[in-house]
Amino acid sequence: MKRLIEKGLMFGNLVEIASPALVTRYNRALKHLTGRETQLQDFHIDISGYSPEVGDELGDDLYLNPDGANRQFILLSTAQKHAPLLNAKFSTARGILRQFIDANESQLFALTARDAVAGELQNSVYELSNPARLFDIRRITVEADTIGRHVADAGKLTTLIERFRTEPDGWRDDVLIADMIGLAKKTGDVTRVPIALPAMGFEQANFWTSHFGGLYIFRKAAAPAAISVAPPESLGALPIGQVIWLRSRNMLADWLAKNALVESIVTARNVDTAALLRQKMDFVLVAAADKLGLDLSGATRADLRQIARKLGSALPEEFTGLAAVLRWAETGGDWPQISSDHPAYFYLLRAVQGPDKGLVNMLLSELSPLDVRQMYICHKELFYHSYAQWSDAKRGWVAEFLEREYKIDKAGARAALFGPEPAMDETPRSAPRVAGPWTGTPIRAVGPWGAVARERR
Known part of the structure; x- marks a missing residue:
């Protein structure tokens, strides 16, 4: 693969992480998500924050994607939206991450200026023990926050501000005021610069997955079908109208x-x-x-x-x-x-x-x-x-x-x-x-x- 890497045909457009501050932020997020850290001082990451160098160091190419079912991600910069997604297990994952970054780019730009943003592409399936489980994946929800929980704290502060404004004795509630001041030190003035990173949902209708030898699922087609790289009999019963072997x-x-x-x-x-x-x-x-x-x-x-x-x-x-x-x-x-x-x-x-x-x-x-x-x-x-x-x-x-x-x-x-x-x-x-x-x-x-x-x- 060295020839492809040298020509920019493999691992191209990855984002370089070389500054000590970014490496520290990455390690905080990595520790938060996986309990592990990297000793590398410079490496490259894809749109999800996965690094092939870190994967090689840890001996785990799926350290951000355990079991290949719910992909986690680390954002250090909005520039990651132009990077590819490596070791993709689902064809929709990169598009979902790209849409999430595009929809929240201004908020993510401000948040990543102070901390790493970590999150997960969540679905209702946490293990894929058999092919039929793939059909339970119907919607992907993206939830994220900084490691310092700036988004969650901003939500709490907004609630406290509303209490202060609406409760008759709010201006005399010392505990309420102290809590507001403490949160404001972390989040800043959320009345002038709101911080919000709402969860986003994406329909998972038609997609490809590398699981079980490779499977194309078309649930929204006029004639729904699953197209299997492996012989269909190896998959067992699937909850779809037709299963077609690629051959x-x-x-x-x-x-x-x-x-x-x-x-x-x-x-x-x-x-x-x-x-x-x-x-x-x-x-x-x-x-x-x-x-x-x-x-x-x-x-x-x-x-x-x-x-x-x-x-x-x-x-x-x-x-x-x-x-x-x-x-x-x-x-x-x-x-x-x-x-x-x-x-x-x-x-x-x-x-x-x-x-x-x-x-x-x-x-x-x-x-x-x-x-x-x-x-x-x-x-x-x-x-x-x-x-x-x-x-x-x-x-x-x-x-x-x-x-x-x-x-x-x-x-x-x-x-x-x-x-x-x-x-x-x-x-x-x-x-x-x-x-x-x-x-x-x-x-x-x-x-x-x-x-x-x-x-x-």
Whole structure:
């Protein structure tokens, strides 16, 4: 992983903690939450306050996320909102933390100027002994305060001030006045500068979790379903209408179509289809060349094309399928007959605009594992796991590519691949309808071929 770290492709945008004051504050919060402290004098933290250096020191990468069910967090600066979330167990966790910081940024800015803020993403489930327990997680509540309990004390002071103002003999109550003065020394004048950090709730409807081998839960879809990386029979009974194995490609394609969650990159608007297809074909060739032990160092597209010519009839089906679509898109050749069980099928899809866009693209990256760029953008946990198993030659090529083609313009690359980012309240739209080469009713543009295989008339 050292190559990725050096190129800023791993642990990028973490917040550096180097000043003695911040280290002391972090240790106070860490002691408060976990009973442990770090001896490090400088380290880096993510949006939740987790530090990979501290995790390595403690021998516990989940020291802020015990059992992976209720994530704790430490905020030392509002700048943490731009940092990634490492060791994510739920796909919604970073978005919840980001929204919490954004909604309370002015208060958090003032509070973190004097102390660390610590809190927890709370749900009603405290242990995940079996997969069915995941479905009890329906709402996440974020509660936080400084280690010195400034928010709680401000609430007490506000109550005392109200008593002083409303009770007839309040101005003569020496105990009341003494309590107000004592709290005001900690909180300041809350009548002029109110301190409030109310609990915030977030619905946990559709999400991914790494628990039990990986599970995508879509409770708010038109046809609710759970999509499992592990065989469904290993999960036991689940309280949802349908459980689909990730390897059941036809069932999965049909489900995505019925719920209008995906669209074809061939028919999507504002997409340079030819360039996108060529890049995906390059990724397939890199994987094929790596299997043959060919040298990939500095390999250009021309070099990859030479590999394709050498492979000839041994070219992977993903490559030949994408090449057929490219010919159709550029030259108007024969419409390619690619059904949902074809290895290239899911490489030709992307999520439609909507609140579940990131989750669906994350799912698609598992279904198109040779597209290393999409995997890196949409599913970093899977990317890092896959990267560790690649040869050094492929690691080098992928790292160079991501640094050269993605890192320099992340927003532009994401927009070109997946379209504009959706608003928080945007709902999924229906998939467009286009006429296919078949007569009769137009088909949904899940791919140019529909969700399941169809025959020409």
